[in-house]
Every structure is written in C-alpha cells, then in structure tokens.
Amino acid sequence: QYENRILKEFRIISEFASSSEQARKYLTSGVYDIVISDIKRKDNPSEGVEFLKQLELENVPYPPFIFNIGNLNPDLGTPPYAFGITNNPVELLHLVLDVLDRKVS
DSSP: OHHHHHHHHTTOOOOOOSSHHHHHHHHHHSOOSOEEEOSOBTTBTTHHHHHHHHHHHTTOOOOOEEEEOSSOOGGGOSOTTOSEEESOHHHHHHHHHHHHHHHHO
C-alpha cells in the first residue's frame, strides 16, 4: 500500500489492525502518536466513526485519528473527534506531519 511505504520512508513505525476489537487492544496496551483508520469495516459503512465515538464516550485515551477513505464526500466534513479525513495520499502525509509537528511543539 502506497501510504505504508510513505510512513516507512519517514521511519514511522506502524501496526495494522483489521478490526475495531484489535485496534482497541493496541490502544489500551501501547502508546501511539496517531491512528490512521478507514471508516468502513466489517461491511459497516460507519464502523470507524462508531469506534472513535465509543472511545470518546468511554473516556479511553486515544491519539489523533485521521480517516483515510476511498470515497470522500467533502460535504460531510470531518467526523466528530477526528483530526482529519482524506482520500488523497499527499494530504494524508500532510495530516500525519501536522500531528507529529504538534506533538513535538
């Protein structure tokens, strides 16, 4: 995947979760700088947003979320509690760098 190659080029360590349950295990057992997530999982078109909302409701600490999706509808805006949303690899890199820059500042 193009995005993973970009992250590796910047020496950003990443882990892949294929489900919200697996992502929750990662988030509760480790420290992460950022989460890049798809919105659709398990044939649920809003699984990613529901997962993020659930973390917020349960007061589970989480790093900034960026949604990287295939079909972006700009009229819908950025989902609540998310740092950003894009379908463009270059914009994704900009969002990642923005998050990392804020962490350092």
